[in-house]
Amino acid sequence: MGTSADDEQGASPRDEEWPEVEKAEKLARGAALKWASGVFYRPENLEGLGQYRSRETQRNSSIQSRLKSTVQSYLEGVSAGLEQLRSAVQEVQSVCQELGAARWALLDCADRFQDLQQMRALMAEHVQLASVVQVLPQLFSVHEVFSHTLQLLRGQHLLEAHVEIMMMEHLRDNILSQLHLRGLSSAQATVLSYFSGLQELNESLAKQLWGIVGSSLQLVQEDPVLFVTAVRIIEREEKIDDTLLLDATFLPPGRPKGWRQKFYHVLQETITGTHFHTTRVDAGLSRHLEALQRDIVSELRVVKDLMVQCVPAHYNILSVCTATYHQALASHLQDILREDLDKQALFHLLKWVLHVYHSSEMMGHPDLLPEVDVSSLGPLISPELVDQTERRYVVKLKASVLEWMPRTLNREFEEWFREKEPKTDHQGFFQSDLPTDVIEMLNSNIKVTSSITSSLQQKVYNMALEELEAFLGRLREALVQYGKEHQKDPTMPKYYVPYLLAMLNNNLALSSFVPTLHPDSACREVPVSLQAALDRMQKKACQLLLEELLLDLQPLCVQLASRKWLSGSQLVNSMCEVIDKYTKDFSRVKKPVFTLLLTECEVLVANQYLRALMQKKMVCKSKEERGQFCDRLLQDATQLRELFCSLGLDRSQQNLEAVFAVRELLCLKDTALLSLEVLGFITKYPDVSDEHISTLLDLRGDVSKEVRHMVLEMMAQHPQALPESYQPIFSTILVPAPELPFCLRKGKCA
CATH class of the missing domain: 1.10.357.50 (Tetracycline Repressor; domain 2)
Incomplete structure (x- = not known):
């Protein structure tokens, strides 16, 4: 029992330190037990138990030997590591001792370093004094050089004057740079004051340069040397600007001068101010545009043939001048378009902008091609402005x-x-x-x-x-x-x-x-x-003509369908004479209108004839009188129809056929057949009304109330729709209202 307790006490720390060992051992025992129960389940397998024991013993021995070898190798490595650590500790202690010795040695030399600092200050002062002594002759001659340079500028010896100016600027800039490096900014004002004359010289030189550039188009033809001199000076200044800009430590006052950009600016201002004035050009716009065309072509020739040779290639002077003329002209034209131009001026300006400007007469001139190309510069005026001008x-x-x-x-x-x-x-x-x-x-x-x-x-x-x-x-x-x-x-x-x-x-x-x-x-x-x-x-002219015709026909039409008309044919003969007279006049118009007039004339005659019938000026009192009425209708309608046929109007196009249809309605002997006859009539003339039919029945003088009622009832049962191509005949004819019966006297009925 005591031994067991000791084992548990001895094993307890290990188990607490390595809990997975116990778990692994239990799993191994469980696995071995499971394997053994499976192998020795049958009694006959127990005979090989000795072989299994021997094999497992050998296997355990092999595993133990390998574990011992591994542990031994690990221990040897740990021993070598410990030895190296001991050696490193010794070396670190040695270095610390040497560093301590060096520190004490440096502390002993601190006083000697103070002596060296004083020597360094004396050396710097000596260098400064030596530099001042070296430039003293130049400093004493500054004002004399200023005077000489000013005389050179007045004599237009620009290159020599510019050399003197560059020398003075170089001297001043060196002094200012030294002061800047030594932090003596307060002394810079004195130097600038001493070299203040340089500003006057630069301004005088610049004034002459820009005057030369402003006259460049004339100078390159008369005295190109002066213009080339100005360009050389500008290029010198441009190189100085580039050099100083690369050295970012110090930039002298007045730098960069940017004279090349100023050159372009002056040249552009000269071109713009010479030709493109914002004065009123309304009255003389054509002459103004012709002058611009002539001058621009002439000046671009000078730039292309002469000025290009006087400036460096990278100036692209021809392209710059072309773009300047183009842009200045575009702005100038916009100013012109703000004025109240008349139509001729607007027309001329549009033609000049859209056609003349790009033609061989101007920017496409053979003397300018192929170097001058304004197609890449965009339109002279925008499409929107073109549309607005149009x-x-x-x-x-x-x-x-x-x-x-x-x-x-x-x-x-x-x-x-x-x-x-x-x-x-x-x-x-x-x-x-x-x-x-x-x-x-x-x-x-x-x-x-x-x-x-x-x-x-x-x-x-x-x-x-x-x-x-x-x-x-x-x-x-x-x-x-x-x-x-x-x-x-x-x-x-x-x-x-x-x-x-x-x-x-x-x-x-x-x-x-x-x-x-x-x-x-x-x-x-x-x-x-x-x-x-x-x-x-x-239509209005035809209407006036037909009104004139109607004015002559009306006295005759009033007499139609009366007892006087019934007695002879002279009335229709007179109508034919009037119609023939007017149609002869109508023949003085061309055929399409003549045919229209003839058609309208026939419609008017048919309308007036039917209108006269509808006035009920007479009612047939007997069968003989009705026969005479129908014969007169036939003779009139036939005579009128033949007249219009002779004038060129086909029978199928005549409305007089309605008169023949009315005659058939009046000539019908058997009144019992009136309903059938009227049905055919309204089918052919669907715009006829009950009033029209009633009036025609009244003209007959033999229609009973029963037949009339039957006819009107039949019409009510067979309403007619007007075809699309139908030309109305009866709808334009008004039937007079019947007089009210049972009135004792004319006036208000009692």
Whole structure:
């Protein structure tokens, strides 16, 4: 028991230190037990127990020997490491002793270092005094050099003067640099004051240089040496600037001078100030642009042929001058466009900018190519400004057109009251100069813009159509006024009808001329709104002519469908004479309009004839009288139809066929068949109303109330829709209201 307790006490620290050992041992025992139970489960396997024991014994021995070898190797390494640590400790102790000795030695030399510091200060002072002594002759001669340099500048010995200035600047800058390095900034003011004359010399030199650069275009032709001298001085200063900028420790006052950039600036200011003045050039814009064209080409020739040879290649002087002219001209043109230019000035400016500037007459001149190329510099004026200028031109042009057209219309209106017939063409058609004048004026303005841009031409074309449409509206108003003047006095104007016919021919001419205005010759369509204006104009002229015809026909039409008319044919003969007279006048218009007038004339005659029938001036009292009425209708309608056929109007196009249809309705002998006859009638003429049919039934004089009711009932049961192509006939004819029955007297019914 005591032994067991000791084992537990001895094992306890190890288990606490290595808890995984116990766990591993338990796992190993468990695994061995499991293996043994599996192998010796059967009794016959117990015979090989000795072999298993022997094998495992050998295996354990091998493992133990390897463990011993590993532990031995580990212990030997630990021993070697400990030995090296002992050696390192000894060496560190030796180094510490030596460092302590060196420290005491340095402390002994501290006093000697103070002596060396005093020697160093004396040495620096000696160097400074030696430098001052060395430059003393130069310092004493500074003011004398200033005077000499000023005399050189006055004598235009620029290179020698610049050498003196560079020498003085070098001396001053060296002194300032030394003061800067030694932190003696307070002494710099004294030095700058001593060398203050340098600023005056630099300003005098610069003034002469920029004067030379400003006259460079003239000098390179007359005295290029002076210009080359100025460029050499500028390049010297540029190199000095570059050298000082690389050394960032100290930059002398006035540096960098940047004279090369100043050279470009002066050259650009000279070019800009010479030609591009912001004065008003409205009246002489054409001459001003021609002068610019001539001068710019001439000066660029000088730059290309002479100035390029006088400056270094990296100056790109030709490109710089080209860009300067281009930019200055662009700015100058913008200033010009801010003025209130007239249309001619705007037109000329657009043409010059868009065509002349890039042509062989200016920037594309053979003497400038191929070195001069402005295509890379962008447009002279922006596309937006071009569009704005085009719109301004169109506005000015529109104002001119608006001023011209009323005068033309007034002249035309005055001609309508002349005491002689209008002009005729080679075919004898009435006409005037109005359409030719208007179209030529508009066409010339449209065509001239083709030399600018297609967009401007399109804008002017659109404006021309708008103004032509407005002009047609005013022309129609003039026709209305013309008709009113004629109504006041039918004898005036003397040639009222011929001038109306001339206006119809003019309208037809305008309609044929309009497609020629379009910039694209392949486009021959007349805009819808303009065609409507032409149609309104034509309709008004036709209306006035037909009103004149109606005025002569009305006294005859009033007598139709009366007992006087029934007795003879003289009335229709008179109507035919009036119609023939007017159609002879109508023949003085060209065929499309003549056919229209003839058609409208036939419609008017048919309308007036049917209107006369609807007035119920007589009612057939007997069968014989009804037969006589129908015969007269047949004779009149046939005579009128043949007249219009002889004039060129086909029977199928005549509304007089409605008179024949009315006659068939009146001639029907059996009233019981009236419903069927009326049904055919309203099918052919769907715009006929109940009132029209009732009036025709009244004309017969033999229709009973029952038949009338049956006919009207049939019409109510068969309403007719108007076809799209149907031309109304009866809807324009009003039937007079029947007198109220049972009235005792005329006036208000009791």
